[in-house]
Each structure stands twice: as structure tokens, then as C-alpha cells.
Amino acid sequence: xxxxxxxxxxxxxxxxxxxxxxxxxxxxxxxxxxxxxxxxxxxxxxxxxxxxxxxxxxxxxxxxxxxxxxxxxxxxxxxxxxxxxxxxxxxxxxxxxxxxxxxxxxxxxxxxxxxxxxxxxxxxxxxxxxxxxxxxxxxxxxxxxxxxxxxxxxxxxxxxxxxxxxxxxxxxxxxxxxxxxxxxxxxxxxxxxxxxxxxxxxxxxxxxxxxxxxxxxxxxxxxxxxxxxxxxxxxxxxxxxxxxxxxxxxxxxxxxxxxxxxxxxxxxxxxxxxxxxxxxxxxxxxxxxxxxxxxxxxxxxxxxxxxxxxxxxxxxxxxxxxxxxxxxxxxxxxxxxxxxxxxxxxxxxxxxxxxxxxxxxxxxxxxxxxxxxxxxxxxxxxxxxxxxxxxxxxxxxxxxxxxxxxxxxxxxxxxxxxxxxxxxxxxxxxxxxxxxxxx
Ligand SMILES: NC(=O)c1ccc[n+]([C@@H]2O[C@H](COP(=O)([O-])OP(=O)(O)OC[C@H]3O[C@@H](n4cnc5c(N)ncnc54)[C@H](OP(=O)(O)O)[C@@H]3O)[C@@H](O)[C@H]2O)c1
Numbered sequence: 001x002x003x004x005x006x007x008x009x010x011x012x013x014x015x016x017x018x019x020x021x022x023x024x025x026x027x028x029x030x031x032x033x034x035x036x037x038x039x040x041x042x043x044x045x046x047x048x049x050x051x052x053x054x055x056x057x058x059x060x061x062x063x064x065x066x067x068x069x070x071x072x073x074x075x076x077x078x079x080x081x082x083x084x085x086x087x088x089x090x091x092x093x094x095x096x097x098x099x100x101x102x103x104x105x106x107x108x109x110x111x112x113x114x115x116x117x118x119x120x121x122x123x124x125x126x127x128x129x130x131x132x133x134x135x136x137x138x139x140x141x142x143x144x145x146x147x148x149x150x151x152x153x154x155x156x157x158x159x160x161x162x163x164x165x166x167x168x169x170x171x172x173x174x175x176x177x178x179x180x181x182x183x184x185x186x187x188x189x190x191x192x193x194x195x196x197x198x199x200x201x202x203x204x205x206x207x208x209x210x211x212x213x214x215x216x217x218x219x220x221x222x223x224x225x226x227x228x229x230x231x232x233x234x235x236x237x238x239x240x241x242x243x244x245x246x247x248x249x250x251x252x253x254x255x256x257x258x259x260x261x262x263x264x265x266x267x268x269x270x271x272x273x274x275x276x277x278x279x280x281x282x283x284x285x286x287x288x289x290x291x292x293x294x295x296x297x298x299x300x301x302x303x304x305x306x307x308x309x310x311x312x313x314x315x316x317x318x319x320x321x322x323x324x325x326x327x328x329x330x331x332x333x334x335x336x337x338x339x340x341x342x343x344x345x346x347x348x349x350x351x352x353x354x355x356x357x358x359x360x361x362x363x364x365x366x367x368x369x370x371x372x373x374x375x376x377x378x379x380x381x382x383x384x385x386x387x388x389x390x391x392x393x394x395x396x397x398x399x400x401x402x403x404x405x406x407x408x409x410x411x412x413x414x415x416x417x418x419x420x421x422x423x424x425x426x427x428x429x430x431x432x433x434x435x436x437x438x439x
Contacts, residue, residue, distance in 0.1 A: 018305025137303025151286025
């Protein structure tokens with residue numbers, strides 16, 4: 001057998017621990033598939049004294065993870081620390097500068113700095129592999145970059161954040177409010193103490209940004225991803241959605257060179273509607289292949305480590321692909337249709353999305369004669385036609401709920417109709433407007 005592929009591993013937490021476990025337990029299988037052994041030669045993390053889930057005593061410990069980038073006996077640096085800046089960024093940059101292959105699960109880093117890092121990796125002729133960064137154990141990067149290379153991709157959409165999917169699934173199954181399910185998810189360790197990255201859609205936004213780059217040959221541009229999370233989703237809207245034949249899911253969607261994340265109504269018979277709990281799923285639509293669905297564990301130690309090790313096997317076989325499928329120097333940087341405000345985590349694209357869609361609208365209105373007619377007049381004035389309408393009887397002291405779905409229209413037209421509806425002076429609560437997915 002040829003010389004081993006030598007790994008320097010930074011980060012020994014959930015994913016790093018999984019990588020240690022797989023490389024130890026599946027050493028023979030991995031070596032057979034890779035054509036040579038894949039061996040860890042050095043490890044680093046923050047705290048040497050911390051008790052680890054797996055034995056790391058046989059590996060050389062390096063206090064400063066940045067030193068892994070210049071170890072003469074390491075071929076690959078595996079970065080499993082996380083974060084778009086700081087140590088992770090410096091380590092990946094230095095490793096690539098030094099001509100070492102890099103494997104990472106860090107979607108935040110690539111969503112923010114993917115273009116520069118891809119250019120660097122490609123100029124050094126080394127791999128920058130990140131299968132684990134999107135949808136954990138699901139091989140979606142490889143599917144888009146290699147398996148579907150013959151296709152013009154029209155759309156990639158999916159459930160990319162397990163925490164949000166868990167919260168939405170549990171709200172519906174147990175008929176609990178968002179805040180209660182979030183607290184329960186935090187207690188069980190499914191959601192972080194600071195859950196904003198997940199529930200405000202930032203994590204899904206990092207991921208769809210990378211899928212858009214692979215699908216459309218555009219540079220990843222996190223600030224251009226229009227992002228909305230699930231905080232405002234209520235059980236009430238879930239009940240109306242069910243009545244209308246839909247489930248509410250948080251989707252990442254890349255279409256027409258534009259990536260977005262938003263909660264939307266998905267038809268009950270769609271495969272995405274059936275994805276439960278912390279699972280992820282991605283639907284890819286290509287002109288030659290048609291529609292394909294990939295579903296599986298989107299996070300967790302072993303599923304994510306499975307993707308990291310797959311990247312290591314690729315590198316051991318000598319496979320170095322352009323990072324985003326298209327050479328980095330040829331990636332388009334003008335695919336952005338929305339105005340982006342700044343480049344920080346919170347500075348995101350705003351304004352209506354151009355993609356047409358059907359919409360779900362729930363209005364709480366004062367119970368006066370003629371309200372419904374006035375609402376439909378406002379919609380008609382914007383050439384929006386109503387597809388279905390629900391109005392349940394209500395107690396005299398309560399406001400009336402009008403729930404309707406529209407035929408396909410634009411977000412801009414809906415916004416104009418809503419401002420006209422507001423001007424009627426009958427709306428008593430902020431209206432709920434959600435897109436309806438056609439698949
Ligand atoms: N968890 C998942 O299911 C999952 C799924 C997909 C992708 N990812 C991505 O994988 C990466 C790692 O996630 P994780 O869940 O494994 O994180 P984690 O459990 O928090 O582990 C992070 C590791 O990095 C080390 N670390 C943190 N700051 C450091 C620093 N300044 N210097 C040196 N080491 C430092 C920690 O050291 P100590 O252990 O000594 O504290 C720990 O070993 C992230 O980019 C994440 O987005 C995770």
C-alpha cells in the first residue's frame with residue numbers, strides 16, 4: 001500500500017470526536033477505499049485537559065491549532081472548530097497558503113470567505129473540501145458538483161436546519177407554542193443556549209449560499225441571501241395551513257441565481273412536508289435528471305464525520321475538484337438581485353424577492369360589514385386573484401380572522417395590496433404573509 005494520508009485535526013468536539021471515532025473504528029475499510037491508510041498525526045483543541053469522547057492519547061497534541069498549518073508531516077488540515085472568523089479562518093488560510101489540503105465542516109467560514117479561500121486553494125492546487133458543511137451526512141455537495149455536473153440546475157431547495165425542523169414538527173405534533181418547544185429543544189440539547197443562528201435562519205442561509213454557488217456558478221455571497229426565520233410561526237397558522245393542505249417548513253431556496261431562506265407552506269403530499277424532526281432534505285431540479293430528493297441526518301457526530309471522512313478518502317485518492325464546481329476565477333459575482341446592506345452577520349439583503357409565488361395571508365380584522373369585500377378589492381386592484389378563503393365563526397368580542405391563499409403573484413404586488421389593506425383601518429394585528437411552495 002502507498003504512503004498514508006496524514007491528518008492534522010483541529011477541533012475535538014461533536015464532529016471532531018466523530019472523525020476520531022470513524023478513523024479508528026473503520027481504519028481498514030477507509031484504507032481499502034482510499035487506496036492507502038488515513039492516519040491522524042496531530043490534534044489540537046482549546047483545552048488539553050478536557051475529557052474526550054474518544055481516546056486521543058496516541059496522537060500528538062499541539063497547543064496552538066495554527067501550528068497545524070505548518071506541520072511538515074501533515075498532508076491535510078481538518079478544521080472542525082467553527083466560526084467565520086478567528087482561529088478557524090486563520091488556520092484554513094494558513095494551511096492553504098502552505099499548500100496543505102483542507103477539509104472543513106464550517107459553513108459560516110465558506111459563506112463569508114468562500115471565494116477568496118477557493119481562489120487560494122485552486123492557486124495552490126490543493127483541495128478545500130466541505131461536504132460536512134451542508135446537510136451533515138447527506139452528500140449534497142458531491143451530488144451537485146460531481147453527480148449532476150451534466151445538468152443545468154433550475155432550483156435547489158430544502159430543509160437545511162434540523163433545529164428549526166424539529167421545532168416546527170414538534171409544534172405541530174404536540175400542539176405546543178413556538179416558545180415552549182424552543183425551551184424544550186434547548187433542554188434536550190437540540191437547540192443552542194443562544195438559538196438565534198438557527199431560528200433566525202442564519203445557519204440555513206450559510207448553507208443555501210454554498211448550494212447556490214455550486215448550482216449556479218456564482219461566488220458565495222452571504223450578505224445577498226434574504227433570510228427570515230421561524231420566530232413568528234404560530235400554531236394557529238399551522239392549523240390553517242393544515243386545513244388548506246399544507247405544512248409549514250423553513251426552506252432554503254436557490255433559484256435564478258438568488259438564494260433565500262424563509263418559512264413557507266409546503267403541500268402535504270410533497271416529500272419535504274414529510275421530513276420530520278431534526279432531519280434535513282434537499283430537492284435538486286436539473287434539466288437532464290429531473291427532480292431528485294436527498295434526505296437524511298443533517299447533523300450529529302457520526303453523520304457529519306461520515307461526510308468529513310468521505311472528503312478525506314477523496315483527497316487520498318488524489319481527487320482535487322474546483323471548490324464550487326466552477327473554477328473560482330470564473331465564478332460570477334453579479335448574481336445578486338437584492339440590495340445587501342453591509343457584510344456583517346446581521347446585515348442582510350432586504351426588499352421583495354422577485355420570484356413569483358402563491359401566498360398565504362392571515363388577517364385579523366375588526367368585525368364590520370363589508371370587510372371581506374374591501375380586502376378582496378385591495379387584492380384585485382393589484383391583479384391578485386384569491387385561490388381559497390377561510391373565515392371561521394368567532395366570538396363577538398374577538399376579531400375576525402380572514403385566511404386566504406392567492407394564485408401566483410409577486411411579493412411586490414402583495415406588499416402594495418397589504419398597504420392598501422392597512423389603510424382601510426380595519427386590521428387589528430400584524431398580518432401574516434407566507435409564501436407557498438409549488439413542490
Ligand atoms: N455539530 C454538528 O452536528 C455539525 C454539523 C455540521 C457542521 N458542523 C460544523 O462543524 C464545526 C464544529 O462543530 P462542533 O459541533 O463539533 O463544535 P463543538 O462541539 O463546539 O467543538 C468545537 C471544537 O473546537 C475547539 N475550539 C473552539 N475554539 C477553539 C479555539 N479558539 N482554539 C482551539 N480550539 C478551539 C473546541 O475545543 P475544546 O473541546 O477544547 O473546548 C472543540 O473541540 C462547526 O463549523 C460547525 O458549524 C457541526
